[in-house]
Amino acid sequence: MNISKERLRLQSLKDKIMTAEEAANLIKDGMIVATSGFTPSGYPKEVPIAISKRAEKENLKITLYTGASVGDELDGTLSRANALIKRIPYQTNESIRNAINSGKIEFVDLHLSHMPQMIRYGFLGKIDVAIIEAVAIREDGGVVPATSVGNSPVFVEMAEKVIIELNESHPLELEGMHDIYTPKNPPNRKPIPLTKVDQRIGGNYIPCNPDKIAAIVLTNRKDSVRPLAPVDETSKKISEHLIEFLENEVKKGRLPKNLLPLQSGVGNIANAVLKGLLDSPFEGLEFYSEVIQDAVFDLLDSGKMVIASGTSVTPSEEGLERFYQNIDFYRERIILRPQEISNNPEIIRRLGVIAMNTAIEVDIYGHVNSTHIMGTKMMNGIGGSGDFTRNAYISIFATPSTAKNGLISCIVPMVSHVDHTEHDVMVVVTEQGLADLRGLSPKERAKEIIKKCAHPDFKDALMEYFNKAIEKAGLTHTPHILEEAFSWHTKFLKEGRMI
Amino acid sequence: MNISKERLRLQSLKDKIMTAEEAANLIKDGMIVATSGFTPSGYPKEVPIAISKRAEKENLKITLYTGASVGDELDGTLSRANALIKRIPYQTNESIRNAINSGKIEFVDLHLSHMPQMIRYGFLGKIDVAIIEAVAIREDGGVVPATSVGNSPVFVEMAEKVIIELNESHPLELEGMHDIYTPKNPPNRKPIPLTKVDQRIGGNYIPCNPDKIAAIVLTNRKDSVRPLAPVDETSKKISEHLIEFLENEVKKGRLPKNLLPLQSGVGNIANAVLKGLLDSPFEGLEFYSEVIQDAVFDLLDSGKMVIASGTSVTPSEEGLERFYQNIDFYRERIILRPQEISNNPEIIRRLGVIAMNTAIEVDIYGHVNSTHIMGTKMMNGIGGSGDFTRNAYISIFATPSTAKNGLISCIVPMVSHVDHTEHDVMVVVTEQGLADLRGLSPKERAKEIIKKCAHPDFKDALMEYFNKAIEKAGLTHTPHILEEAFSWHTKFLKEGRMI
Numbered sequence: 001m002n003i004s005k006e007r008l009r010l011q012s013l014k015d016k017i018m019t020a021e022e023a024a025n026l027i028k029d030g031m032i033v034a035t036s037g038f039t040p041s042g043y044p045k046e047v048p049i050a051i052s053k054r055a056e057k058e059n060l061k062i063t064l065y066t067g068a069s070v071g072d073e074l075d076g077t078l079s080r081a082n083a084l085i086k087r088i089p090y091q092t093n094e095s096i097r098n099a100i101n102s103g104k105i106e107f108v109d110l111h112l113s114h115m116p117q118m119i120r121y122g123f124l125g126k127i128d129v130a131i132i133e134a135v136a137i138r139e140d141g142g143v144v145p146a147t148s149v150g151n152s153p154v155f156v157e158m159a160e161k162v163i164i165e166l167n168e169s170h171p172l173e174l175e176g177m178h179d180i181y182t183p184k185n186p187p188n189r190k191p192i193p194l195t196k197v198d199q200r201i202g203g204n205y206i207p208c209n210p211d212k213i214a215a216i217v218l219t220n221r222k223d224s225v226r227p228l229a230p231v232d233e234t235s236k237k238i239s240e241h242l243i244e245f246l247e248n249e250v251k252k253g254r255l256p257k258n259l260l261p262l263q264s265g266v267g268n269i270a271n272a273v274l275k276g277l278l279d280s281p282f283e284g285l286e287f288y289s290e291v292i293q294d295a296v297f298d299l300l301d302s303g304k305m306v307i308a309s310g311t312s313v314t315p316s317e318e319g320l321e322r323f324y325q326n327i328d329f330y331r332e333r334i335i336l337r338p339q340e341i342s343n344n345p346e347i348i349r350r351l352g353v354i355a356m357n358t359a360i361e362v363d364i365y366g367h368v369n370s371t372h373i374m375g376t377k378m379m380n381g382i383g384g385s386g387d388f389t390r391n392a393y394i395s396i397f398a399t400p401s402t403a404k405n406g407l408i409s410c411i412v413p414m415v416s417h418v419d420h421t422e423h424d425v426m427v428v429v430t431e432q433g434l435a436d437l438r439g440l441s442p443k444e445r446a447k448e449i450i451k452k453c454a455h456p457d458f459k460d461a462l463m464e465y466f467n468k469a470i471e472k473a474g475l476t477h478t479p480h481i482l483e484e485a486f487s488w489h490t491k492f493l494k495e496g497r498m499i
Numbered sequence: 500m501n502i503s504k505e506r507l508r509l510q511s512l513k514d515k516i517m518t519a520e521e522a523a524n525l526i527k528d529g530m531i532v533a534t535s536g537f538t539p540s541g542y543p544k545e546v547p548i549a550i551s552k553r554a555e556k557e558n559l560k561i562t563l564y565t566g567a568s569v570g571d572e573l574d575g576t577l578s579r580a581n582a583l584i585k586r587i588p589y590q591t592n593e594s595i596r597n598a599i600n601s602g603k604i605e606f607v608d609l610h611l612s613h614m615p616q617m618i619r620y621g622f623l624g625k626i627d628v629a630i631i632e633a634v635a636i637r638e639d640g641g642v643v644p645a646t647s648v649g650n651s652p653v654f655v656e657m658a659e660k661v662i663i664e665l666n667e668s669h670p671l672e673l674e675g676m677h678d679i680y681t682p683k684n685p686p687n688r689k690p691i692p693l694t695k696v697d698q699r700i701g702g703n704y705i706p707c708n709p710d711k712i713a714a715i716v717l718t719n720r721k722d723s724v725r726p727l728a729p730v731d732e733t734s735k736k737i738s739e740h741l742i743e744f745l746e747n748e749v750k751k752g753r754l755p756k757n758l759l760p761l762q763s764g765v766g767n768i769a770n771a772v773l774k775g776l777l778d779s780p781f782e783g784l785e786f787y788s789e790v791i792q793d794a795v796f797d798l799l800d801s802g803k804m805v806i807a808s809g810t811s812v813t814p815s816e817e818g819l820e821r822f823y824q825n826i827d828f829y830r831e832r833i834i835l836r837p838q839e840i841s842n843n844p845e846i847i848r849r850l851g852v853i854a855m856n857t858a859i860e861v862d863i864y865g866h867v868n869s870t871h872i873m874g875t876k877m878m879n880g881i882g883g884s885g886d887f888t889r890n891a892y893i894s895i896f897a898t899p900s901t902a903k904n905g906l907i908s909c910i911v912p913m914v915s916h917v918d919h920t921e922h923d924v925m926v927v928v929t930e931q932g933l934a935d936l937r938g939l940s941p942k943e944r945a946k947e948i949i950k951k952c953a954h955p956d957f958k959d960a961l962m963e964y965f966n967k968a969i970e971k972a973g974l975t976h977t978p979h980i981l982e983e984a985f986s987w988h989t990k991f992l993k994e995g996r997m998i
C-alpha cells in the first residue's frame with residue numbers, strides 16, 4: 001500500500017511504515033495500551049486485530065484505555081482473545097460486557113472527564129503504547145485525528161511509544177474540524193477560555209514528538225458504525241413531553257428563546273428528542289455534547305441548529321456517507337474537541353448546558369441508575385452522564401416507564417445502584433409524563449415521580465410502598481423499608497416479573 | 500441604641516432603623532425568606548427570634564433559605580415555633596433535624612454550589628425578603644458582611660426587600676476580608692478569573708440598591724459558636740494515615756512538596772487532620788475550603804499555611820477572641836468568598852484541591868453515605884462535600900471504622916443511601932488504615948477497603964458477604980445479594996447491633 005505525501009508529510013517517518021502484525025509486536029505482555037476512539041468512531045482496527053491474533057497463540061494480556069466505547073475490532077476481538085486484564089473507562093460491546101460480568105476483565109467505570117487528568121496526574125500508571133487512528137501525520141509529527149478526539153491528546157502526550165493507524169477511508173477534509181486544547185496540571189492550570197460553543201481555543205492537530213512514533217500502519221478499513229432504529233412510540237412521547245417542558249421554561253423566562261446548548265446521550269430516546277426538535281418552534285439551537293449523530297446533521301441541515309460541538313462524529317452508515325459528501329458544510333458547523341473539554345465541568349456549567357441522558361432505572365426519590373442491571377451486572381458505564389448532569393443548567397433523565405415488555409418497572413422503590421443522586425437530578429421523564437423536581441423535598445419528589453412518570457401497572461404498588469415506608473420508618477426525610485427496598489428486583493430475578 | 504457613622508454610612512437610611520419586632524412584621528405568611536449565615540457564623544439573630552415569637556401566636560409559616568447551617572437563634576427558634584414549611588439547603592441544628600425527620604418541615608438537600616445559581620435561574624421561586632447580618636452599610640447601600648458570605652450576594656440581588664441586622668459585636672476591621680464576585684447567568688457567563696488561592700477577583704462588599712433596604716436592626720448579639728472537642732485517638736490515627744499518604748504522593752511525584760490547596764470538612768476528624776499538618780513536614784500550605792476553624796489559625800500562625808480561603812470563619816469562643824485580637828494579621832491571610840466561588844467546580848478543579856470529607860458510612864465498593872442515618876433519617880445534608888469531591892485532584896473520605904461504641908460498622912456491604920458514588924471516591928481512610936482506590940475495579944476496591952479500613956470485629960463478616968455475593972451473583976461487575984445488602988442495617992434497627 002502506498003501512502004500519499006498529503007497523508008504522511010514527514011518523509012523521515014516512512015521507515016516506520018509496517019504491517020499491523022509488525023506493529024503489534026511492539027506490545028508486550030502486561031503493558032498498558034491506550035487507544036483513540038470514542039463510540040465506534042476513530043478507533044484503531046488493524047493493530048488490535050493483530051494483537052488479538054497474537055494473544056490467541058501466546059501469553060499476551062494488556063490493560064486497555066480508550067476514550068469511551070469503541071468498535072468490535074478493538075473491544076470485541078481483544079476480549080474474545082482473552083487479551084485484556086483491565087479496561088477503562090466505558091464500553092458498549094457485548095463480548096467485553098460478558099467478560100466484565102463473568103470476572104474475566106476488571107472494568108473501571110470513570111467519569112469521562114476525569115480520566116484524562118487522572119492520567120496526566122499519574123494516577124493510572126504509565127502508558128506504554130498509544131495506538132491512534134489518524135487521517136494524516138504533519139511535517140512536525142503532529143497527528144490529525146479521524147472522526148473522534150476522545151483521550152487521544154493525553155494518550156499521545158503521556159505514552160512512551162505511539163503507533164499510528166493512518167486510515168485513508170477518512171477524507172483529508174476532516175483536517176480543521178478538530179480543536180485541541182489541553183489544560184495544564186494544577187497548580188499551573190488557567191481558565192479554559194471557551195465561552196461560546198462555536199469558539200476554537202486550540203490547534204487543529206495533536207502535537208507529537210516524531211521520535212515517539214514507533215510504527216505507522218496503513219489501512220482503509222471503515223469504522224463499524226451502528227444502524228439506527230426508527231423512532232418508536234415511547235421515545236416519541238418522551239420527546240414530546242420534553243419539548244413541551246422546554247417551551248414552558250422559555251415562556252416562564254427561565255430559558256432564552258433559542259434555549260441553551262443541548263447535550264444529549266445516544267440511542268433511541270436521544271435520537272427521538274433530537275428529531276423532535278426538528279419540528280419544534282426553537283431556532284438558533286446549539287449543541288454541546290459528546291457524540292454527534294445523524295439527527296444532529298438533520299438539525300444542522302435545516303438551519304435550526306447553528307453549531308454542534310462534540311468529541312466524536314458517529315453517524316449511521318448512511319449518515320457517514322452524507323457527512324463525507326457535505327464535509328465542507330459540516331466542517332463550518334461541527335467542532336471536535338478532546339473529551340477533557342467536551343465533558344469539562346467548567347465549560348458545561350459556564351455555557352449552561354441542558355443535559356438529557358437516559359437512565360436504566362429511577363427511584364421514587366429521583367436517584368438514577370445508569371449502569372447496573374439488577375444492581376450487579378455492568379451495562380455500559382456512566383460515560384459522560386455525570387459530567388453533564390452535575391454541571392447542567394437543567395439536568396434531565398429519560399427512560400421508558402417499563403422494560404422487558406412491561407415486566408420491569410423503570411421507576412422503582414429504590415434503585416439497585418446509584419450513579420446520579422437526588423442532588424443532581426432535576427427532571428425525570430417517561431412516556432407517561434414529566435416530573436419537575438426542582439425545589440422539591442424527597443417526599444414531594446416521590447409523589448411527583450409516581451404520579452407523572454410511573455406506568456399505570458405499577459403506580460399503585462409504588463404508592464403503596466411509599467405509604468408503607470412512611471408508616472414503618474415514620475415521616476423521616478427519606479422514608480424507606482430497607483427489608484423491602486429491593487423486593488421488586490429480587491422478585492424479578494426469581495419470577496421474571498417485578499410485581 | 501445609637502449607631503456610628505462608620506457602621507451606617509448612608510445617612511438617609513437612618514429612618515429604616517427599627518426594632519426586630521417591627522422588622523419581623525415585614526414577613527408575611529407563606530413568604531420565602533433568605534438569610535445570611537454559613538455554619539453558626541454571620542447569620543441574623545434578632546429578627547428570626549422576633550419572627551418565631553410572632554409564629555407562636557399567629558398563623559405564620561415561611562420557607563427558609565440560608566447559606567448552609569446557621570445558629571440556633573435562626574434554625575432552632577423558627578423550627579420550635581413551627582414557623583417553617585420548607586428549609587434549603589443544609590442544617591445541623593437538632594430541633595430542625597427532628598422536625599425534618601418527623602415530617603414537620605420539608606427539607607431540600609442541595610449541593611451548596613448549586614443553590615445560588617438555581618436562585619438566579621428562577622428555579623427556587625422569588626425571594627420575598629432577605630435578612631442579612633452586616634458589619635456596616637456603605638454610602639451606596641453596599642453591605643459589608645460579617646464572618647460569613649455564603650449566599651448573601653445572591654439573596655440581596657434577588658430579594659424584593661432586604662433587612663439588615665447591623666451587628667456591632669463584629670469589629671469593623673472585617674471590612675476588606677471579603678471578596679465578592681458573582682458569575683453572570685448563561686449564555687453570558689465568563690471564566691471566573693481565580694487562578695490562585697490568594698487572588699482577589701471582586702469587590703469587598705455586597706452591592707445593594709438602598710431602596711431595597713426595608714429595615715435596619717441594630718444588635719451586638721454574638722454568634723453562638725461551637726466548642727471544639729479535644730482530638731481523640733481515632734481521629735489522630737486517621738490524621739496520621741492521611742499525612743503518610745500525602746507524604747508518599749509527594750515522594751512519588753504526584754503532588755508538589757507544598758501539596759495542593761486543601762479542603763476539609765468540619766468536626767473532630769477534620770480538626771485532627773489540620774492539627775496533624777501542624778506537626779507534618781509540609782510548608783507553604785494553602786487552604787481552599789468552606790469553613791475556617793481554629794486549627795487553620797494555628798497553621799497560619801505557625802507560618803506552615805500561607806493563605807486560607809473560605810466562605811465563613813467559624814472558630815470556637817476562644818478562637819473568635821483570638822481571631823479578633825489579631826484581625827490585621829488574619830485579614831492578610833484569610834479571604835471570604837461567596838459559596839458560589841468557594842465551592843465552584845471550575846475553581847476546585849483548576850486549583851486541584853485535595854478534598855477531605857467525613858462519611859457516615861462507606862460500602863465495600865467505595866460508595867459514600869454522608870447524609871442519612873440508617874437510610875431514612877437526615878443527619879445534616881450533603882453540604883459542600885459533593886462540590887469538592889467530584890472536582891478534587893484527590894478525593895478522600897474519612898470515617899471512624901465503627902460508630903455507637905462499636906455496635907455499628909461504618910464499612911458496610913451496601914450503604915443505605917448514596918451521596919458520593921464509586922466514580923467520585925479515590926481514597927477511604929479509617930483509624931484502621933487507608934485504602935487507595937484509584938484505578939481499581941469494584942471487586943478490587945472491595946478487597947482493599949475491607950483489608951485496610953474495616954474494624955477487625957467486622958472484617959470477616961464483610962469478606963463473607965463479598966464472597967457469598969460472588970457465589971450468588973457470580974463474578975459480575977459489582978457482586979451483591981440484594982436480599983441481604985441491608986441486613987446489617989435492619990439487624991441494627993431491630994437488635995441494636997449490626998452483626
Ligand SMILES: CC(C)(COP(=O)(O)OP(=O)(O)OC[C@H]1O[C@@H](n2cnc3c(N)ncnc32)[C@H](O)[C@@H]1OP(=O)(O)O)[C@@H](O)C(=O)NCCC(=O)NCCS
Nearest residue numbers: 265267357358359360361370380381382383384385403410
Ligand atoms: C442507560 C442506557 C444503558 C440506556 O440505553 P438504551 O440503548 O436506551 O437502552 P435500552 O432501552 O436498549 O436498554 C438496554 C438494556 O437494558 C435493559 N433494561 C432497561 N431498563 C431496565 C431496567 N430498569 N431493569 C433491567 N433491565 C433494563 C433493556 O431491556 C435492555 O436489555 P437488552 O440489552 O437485554 O435488550 C444508556 O443510555 C447508557 O449506557 N447510559 C449511561 C451512559 C450515558 O449516559 N452516556 C451518554 C452520556 S453523554
Ligand SMILES: CC(C)(COP(=O)(O)OP(=O)(O)OC[C@H]1O[C@@H](n2cnc3c(N)ncnc32)[C@H](O)[C@@H]1OP(=O)(O)O)[C@@H](O)C(=O)NCCC(=O)NCCS
Nearest residue numbers: 764766856857858859860869879880881882883884902909
Ligand atoms: C458525616 C457527618 C455527619 C459526620 O459528622 P461528625 O460530626 O464527624 O459525626 P459523628 O461521628 O459525631 O456522628 C454523627 C452522628 O451520626 C452517628 N453515626 C456515625 N456513623 C454512623 C453510622 N455508620 N450509622 C449510624 N449512625 C452513625 C453518630 O453516632 C452520631 O450520632 P449522635 O448524634 O446520636 O451521637 C458530617 O461530616 C456531615 O454532615 N457531612 C456531610 C456534609 C459535609 O461533608 N460537610 C463538609 C463539606 S465541605
